[in-house]
Amino acid sequence: MLLRHRKPLRGPLVVMASKLLISSFNTSTFSNPKFISSRFPSNSYHPQLPLKSSSDLSFSTHASIPRPVPEVYLEIPDDKIVDTLQLKQLRLKLEEIGIACRLCQPGQKYGLLCPMCKGGDSGEKSLSLLIAEDGNAALWNCFRAKCGWRGNTRASADVKSSYNRMNKVTPKVKNIREITVRDLKLEPLCLELRGYFAERMISEETLRRNSVMQRQYENQTVIAFTYKRKGELISCKYRGLEKKFWQESDTEKILYGLDDIEGASDVIIVEGEMDKLAMEEAGFRNCVSVPDGAPPQVSSRDLPSQDKDIKYQYLWNCKEYLEKASRIILATDGDQPGQALAEELSRRLGRERCWRVKWPSKNENEHFKDANEVLMFMGPAALREVIESAELYPIKGLLNFRDYYSEIDAYYHQTFGTELGVSTGWKSLDDLYNIVPGELTVVTGVPNSGKSEWIDALICNLNQSVGWKFALCSMENNVREHGRKLLEKHLKKPFFDVRYGKHVERMSLEELEVGKQWLSDTFHLIRCENDCLPSVKWVLDLAKAAVLRYGVNGLVIDPYNELDHQRPPNHTETEYVSRMLTSIKRFAQHHSCHVWFVAHPRQLQQWDGKPPNLYDISGSAHFINKCDNGIVIHRNRDPEAGPLDQVQVCVRKVRNKVSGTIGDAFLQYNRITGEYMDIK
Numbered sequence: 001m002l003l004r005h006r007k008p009l010r011g012p013l014v015v016m017a018s019k020l021l022i023s024s025f026n027t028s029t030f031s032n033p034k035f036i037s038s039r040f041p042s043n044s045y046h047p048q049l050p051l052k053s054s055s056d057l058s059f060s061t062h063a064s065i066p067r068p069v070p071e072v073y074l075e076i077p078d079d080k081i082v083d084t085l086q087l088k089q090l091r092l093k094l095e096e097i098g099i100a101c102r103l104c105q106p107g108q109k110y111g112l113l114c115p116m117c118k119g120g121d122s123g124e125k126s127l128s129l130l131i132a133e134d135g136n137a138a139l140w141n142c143f144r145a146k147c148g149w150r151g152n153t154r155a156s157a158d159v160k161s162s163y164n165r166m167n168k169v170t171p172k173v174k175n176i177r178e179i180t181v182r183d184l185k186l187e188p189l190c191l192e193l194r195g196y197f198a199e200r201m202i203s204e205e206t207l208r209r210n211s212v213m214q215r216q217y218e219n220q221t222v223i224a225f226t227y228k229r230k231g232e233l234i235s236c237k238y239r240g241l242e243k244k245f246w247q248e249s250d251t252e253k254i255l256y257g258l259d260d261i262e263g264a265s266d267v268i269i270v271e272g273e274m275d276k277l278a279m280e281e282a283g284f285r286n287c288v289s290v291p292d293g294a295p296p297q298v299s300s301r302d303l304p305s306q307d308k309d310i311k312y313q314y315l316w317n318c319k320e321y322l323e324k325a326s327r328i329i330l331a332t333d334g335d336q337p338g339q340a341l342a343e344e345l346s347r348r349l350g351r352e353r354c355w356r357v358k359w360p361s362k363n364e365n366e367h368f369k370d371a372n373e374v375l376m377f378m379g380p381a382a383l384r385e386v387i388e389s390a391e392l393y394p395i396k397g398l399l400n401f402r403d404y405y406s407e408i409d410a411y412y413h414q415t416f417g418t419e420l421g422v423s424t425g426w427k428s429l430d431d432l433y434n435i436v437p438g439e440l441t442v443v444t445g446v447p448n449s450g451k452s453e454w455i456d457a458l459i460c461n462l463n464q465s466v467g468w469k470f471a472l473c474s475m476e477n478n479v480r481e482h483g484r485k486l487l488e489k490h491l492k493k494p495f496f497d498v499r500y501g502k503h504v505e506r507m508s509l510e511e512l513e514v515g516k517q518w519l520s521d522t523f524h525l526i527r528c529e530n531d532c533l534p535s536v537k538w539v540l541d542l543a544k545a546a547v548l549r550y551g552v553n554g555l556v557i558d559p560y561n562e563l564d565h566q567r568p569p570n571h572t573e574t575e576y577v578s579r580m581l582t583s584i585k586r587f588a589q590h591h592s593c594h595v596w597f598v599a600h601p602r603q604l605q606q607w608d609g610k611p612p613n614l615y616d617i618s619g620s621a622h623f624i625n626k627c628d629n630g631i632v633i634h635r636n637r638d639p640e641a642g643p644l645d646q647v648q649v650c651v652r653k654v655r656n657k658v659s660g661t662i663g664d665a666f667l668q669y670n671r672i673t674g675e676y677m678d679i680k
């Protein structure tokens with residue numbers, strides 16, 4: 001007997017709960033939303049009915065189904081409860097789709113067993129059903145997150161509502177027929193068909209054990225693959241002579257050979273009945289075949305909910321057989337649809353327990369495509385070997401060094417020539433700092449120490465030695481000044497013949513023309529032409545375009561403080577810097593592009609004239625933590641201490657010992673051409 005709760009509605013909680021439940025329901029259906037009970041009867045009646053279709057049903061999953069609000073009660077006088085014709089019709093419809101509502105009364109909410117998920121392992125009554133007070137409509141949802149089945153229906157189909165529209169995307173649950181060998185007029189296989197299987201290396205014993213039969217169909221004898229569960233015939237699939245397949249209508253979709261995997265910890269899934277039989281010949285009974293073959297390609301959509309997963313309903317119908325398996329070998333066909341099927345199966349079964357097979361080569365260009373082919377042409381031992389050497393199904397993001405062997409080999413053989421880093425062009429730095437594609441170098445130094453000059457000289461050297469090209473995001477330089485400095489270094493002549501260059505020959509007009517062409521071929525400028533400061537993301541997006549369009553090998557961001565650093569209010573500066581550097585490193589690695597990032601040190605209170613520390617960079621210690629290389633550029637400004645044109649390149653951090661080590665190198669600065677030279 002159902003428990004009914006007979007306390008009057010009270011308080012704001014009740015009103016809230018009513019609104020919550022009714023808001024997801026057509027209010028015209030429920031004219032009086034205030035009578036709702038969400039306490040579930042503990043002993044509701046729920047026979048296990050097969051899933052059936054109804055023309056005016058609509059189902060959808062909903063992750064955020066409101067859980068029933070407890071302690072909300074209903075008061076309906078007994079004399080108002082009348083089983084109207086429409087209520088009877090409605091109940092029939094609900095029963096048809098497996099909702100056991102024979103004893104459910106209008107205006108109340110009940111907790112029933114969900115026919116879709118059967119309440120999961122615990123068998124909880126997770127389906128919340130509400131029948132409208134007029135007995136004309138019902139609304140249900142399963143509050144188990146894994147299921148989330150929900151829907152609504154009306155007693156009569158011709159009501160104008162959103163149902164028809166929704167029906168188009170909802171599954172039609174067919175009236176499942178019970179079938180028997182006798183009803184289907186199945187017969188034992190004739191000699192000719194047994195011969196057909198023998199050609200395919202399928203023995204009579206295997207055919208018998210799998211109850212492979214035949215049937216007369218439109219003047220021809222066709223093969224009948226019997227789909228059984230616990231020995232009972234559930235469905236039957238026919239195969240005509242021209243490899244034409246069809247299946248008994250209105251039967252439940254299940255895996256072929258289902259009883260063979262009951263309790264198995266290792267399960268093999270193949271793409272056709274013939275492959276299942278072939279596996280048996282190779283000694284594997286723990287094998288099932290999908291009933292419907294393979295999809296043309298992997299769906300680009302998210303995994304649908306169970307009730308909308310029509311094409312793979314057979315997996316859900318056999319869930320309890322598959323969920324205990326710890327290893328599932330996907331031995332689908334080697335062609336594209338077969339691989340798409342493996343992907344779709346692994347998405348549903350959990351990639352972590354899936355394995356895949358590699359079909360052996362047939363000749364130089366081809367592979368065998370499935371189990372039956374391997375059995376026929378290579379024999380049972382070869383098929384066994386294929387299954388025994390199955391490999392783990394790849395999981396995106398979970399990898400092994402094996403996946404990188406070719407990269408490791410290329411590294412060993414220095415195939416690309418840049419594995420040990422490219423020389424800066426200065427001998428004194430060869431042991432300390434070499435440029436590796438994909439790394440991040442942070443450069444610092446007190447103002448006017450020559451950071452930008454040194455980086456310009458370095459990239460000119462790299463262009464000359466290995467032809468690298470660069471994207472320059474140098475906010476402090478105006479374009480013509482930057483062009484001048486780069487040209488002077490490249491042509492080794494001053495741009496002007498006054499002041500700094502008055503004693504040396506100026507670059508000629510012809511040299512300027514050649515130089516301009518070199519500038520255009522070598523550098524791409526990332527510049528914010530208006531007043532706003534560019535963000536790191538903006539710079540990286542353009543740098544990515546420069547990599548893809550022009551194949552640049554390096555990016556210079558000079559300096560850090562000229563970028564827009566508006567950070568989200570909940571981020572500290574440390575967090576912000578950390579994230580920003582992570583995004584720069586990702587860009588560098590992903591595009592094999594070296595990034596030089598210039599960062600100023602914070603204001604040094606009592607500067608002793610010595611090179612600053614990397615930790616002195618204003619903002620955060622993340623600069624030194626995150627960079628691959630950390631360099632401080634320093635120059636002597638005390639004539640007593642040594643030559644004024646001497647520049648100290650302090651290599652303060654080198655993450656990769658292959659490319660260098662910590663130490664100082666000294667270079668000589670040529671003020672006229674901006675070149676840096678090794679000190680002889």
Ligand SMILES: Nc1ncnc2c1ncn2[C@@H]1O[C@H](COP(=O)(O)OP(=O)(O)OP(=O)(O)O)[C@@H](O)[C@H]1O
Pocket residue numbers: 445446447448449450451452453454476559600635636644645646647669671
């Ligand atoms: N060793 C040096 N001797 C003399 N002048 C130098 C030396 N190195 C750089 N300079 C000069 O110092 C000026 C500033 O150089 P640069 O712009 O490269 O310094 P910076 O460290 O990047 O400065 P800022 O911190 O202001 O960005 C330039 O005019 C350059 O010619």
